[in-house]
Amino acid sequence: MQTSVVPARPVPFPVSNPLLGVLPLIQSDPLRVMERATLEFGPVTHLPMPGMEAWVLGTPRLAHHVLVANVKNYVKQTRGYEMLRHVLGNGLVTSEGDFWKRQRRIAQPAFHRERLAAFGEIMTRATDDMVDGWALGKPFDFAAEIMRCTLRVVGEALLSADVTRDADGVGRALTVGLEHLIHRTLHPLSLPEWVPTPRNTRFKEAVAELDRVVGDIITQRRAGGGPQHDLLAMLMESRDPETGEGMTDAQLRDEVMTIFLAGHETTANNLSWLAMLLGHAPDVERRLVAEARAVLGDAPPTMESMPRLPLAMNAVKESLRLYPPIWTLGRRVVEDDVVEGYRLAKGSLVFVSPWAIHRLPEYWPDPLAFDPDRWAVEDPRRQHGSYLPFSMGQRKCIGDTFAMAEALLIITRVLQRVHLSLVPGQRFTPEPVITLRPRGGVQVVASARA
Numbered sequence: 001m002q003t004s005v006v007p008a009r010p011v012p013f014p015v016s017n018p019l020l021g022v023l024p025l026i027q028s029d030p031l032r033v034m035e036r037a038t039l040e041f042g043p044v045t046h047l048p049m050p051g052m053e054a055w056v057l058g059t060p061r062l063a064h065h066v067l068v069a070n071v072k073n074y075v076k077q078t079r080g081y082e083m084l085r086h087v088l089g090n091g092l093v094t095s096e097g098d099f100w101k102r103q104r105r106i107a108q109p110a111f112h113r114e115r116l117a118a119f120g121e122i123m124t125r126a127t128d129d130m131v132d133g134w135a136l137g138k139p140f141d142f143a144a145e146i147m148r149c150t151l152r153v154v155g156e157a158l159l160s161a162d163v164t165r166d167a168d169g170v171g172r173a174l175t176v177g178l179e180h181l182i183h184r185t186l187h188p189l190s191l192p193e194w195v196p197t198p199r200n201t202r203f204k205e206a207v208a209e210l211d212r213v214v215g216d217i218i219t220q221r222r223a224g225g226g227p228q229h230d231l232l233a234m235l236m237e238s239r240d241p242e243t244g245e246g247m248t249d250a251q252l253r254d255e256v257m258t259i260f261l262a263g264h265e266t267t268a269n270n271l272s273w274l275a276m277l278l279g280h281a282p283d284v285e286r287r288l289v290a291e292a293r294a295v296l297g298d299a300p301p302t303m304e305s306m307p308r309l310p311l312a313m314n315a316v317k318e319s320l321r322l323y324p325p326i327w328t329l330g331r332r333v334v335e336d337d338v339v340e341g342y343r344l345a346k347g348s349l350v351f352v353s354p355w356a357i358h359r360l361p362e363y364w365p366d367p368l369a370f371d372p373d374r375w376a377v378e379d380p381r382r383q384h385g386s387y388l389p390f391s392m393g394q395r396k397c398i399g400d401t402f403a404m405a406e407a408l409l410i411i412t413r414v415l416q417r418v419h420l421s422l423v424p425g426q427r428f429t430p431e432p433v434i435t436l437r438p439r440g441g442v443q444v445v446a447s448a449r450a
């Protein structure tokens with residue numbers, strides 16, 4: 001970014017523990033650390049930590065620098081990704097270099113707009129079945145329901161697999177797995193994974209459960225042929241251009257596991273947060289219902305009807321701004337770099353936090369307000385890098401269009417059919433377990449639409 005400047009003295013994050021620095025704070029409230037570093041001390045904040053150099057980069061311009069302009073210098077060789085590899089293996093999210101490029105090229109066509117058109121019906125059918133199962137007037141956890149629904153959607157749409165029977169097991173395993181990974185990421189001194197502590201044993205069982213479900217999907221496809229046009233088929237039929245060989249079983253497992261998990265958990269969290277936000281914004285909910293009624297009547301929304309539901313799209317965008325499921329992106333610096341006058345040494349860690357950048361008042365006036373209408377007008381303040389729920393650059397989410405469509409179709413269909421009221425007395429604390437979840441879920445009561 002700048003090369004011929006004298007490096008400035010770093011602005012340190014204030015800490016009271018001289019030995020451990022910011023580590024205890026990161027362990028107890030990482031969101032707050034990202035937020036304070038970005039909003040109070042930024043744009044470049046040094047995080048004092050034992051044995052490592054770490055920085056928070058807190059402007060859209062710096063996010064663009066790390067994720068786009070100088071992306072080659074910022075790699076995923078961090079403890080967080082190393083932990084993720086324990087579940088996802090070396091798939092699209094965690095791999096790098098030429099291997100990643102090749103895998104991304106194979107998978108990309110499954111996400112082309114024309115392909116997505118076919119998925120709308122899967123999404124609304126899964127929603128209808130979910131709503132059909134709700135007992136009106138009785139409290140239930142919307143977060144758990146929506147997790148099952150999005151799992152079914154990714155299974156059917158991309159892998160042509162019916163995973164409804166496995167949904168509860170996958171949900172439990174995923175919660176155990178993510179909680180374990182964030183714990184180990186933030187507690188570098190915890191006992192190694194081979195030590196049979198109760199935590200380690202629970203984690204191993206959780207990965208075994210996920211492996212079983214993913215293994216079944218692959219085995220069934222190998223045995224039965226199945227559809228030739230979905231993402232699983234593309235992965236299975238791909239051949240290395242040099243050797244002519246297909247993917248090994250291990251590679252296939254890692255890619256399927258990645259799509260299976262990355263493809264439903266984030267979207268479910270987004271929808272949970274959206275339901276929470278709408279529960280606090282009855283006026284927006286009323287307008288969404290009116291928009292759906294005017295455009296669709298009682299018919300389910302489709303991919304084609306989406307452009308005629310702008311308020312629904314804006315509500316989804318705004319929920320991703322306030323509660324981005326991927327709340328922080330971490331990267332390792334490959335070669336010394338100088339940003340905004342600060343030298344980032346080779347090997348340092350840098351963090352870019354969508355959670356915090358989405359709250360910068362210079363770009364988002366009244367940043368804490370849930371205001372879908374802010375998206376109705378072009379705002380020059382919203383420059384590249386100020387909104388990055390899907391990251392940006394070459395490692396941007398492959399499923400961004402899929403996810404936005406899914407959220408819009410599901411929330412519209414739910415609101416067409418029922419009114420959801422939040423059970424009073426809930427706190428909705430964001431829990432950053434790799435992805436951002438509402439702690440304790442979102443307890444709601446559904447009532448029929450008049």
Ligand code: HEM
Nearest residue numbers: 092093262263266267270326389390391395397398399403
């Ligand atoms: C609201 C929903 C979603 C959000 C907020 C989200 C967010 C993200 C973010 C921030 C990244 C970059 C992660 C990194 O740098 O390590 C990412 C990558 C990825 N996402 Fe998503 N995602 C969502 C939905 C989906 C869906 C529906 C799919 C698949 C069906 C998916 C598949 C992936 C994959 C495969 C990658 C790795 C891409 C690559 O590096 O080539 N995501 N996502």
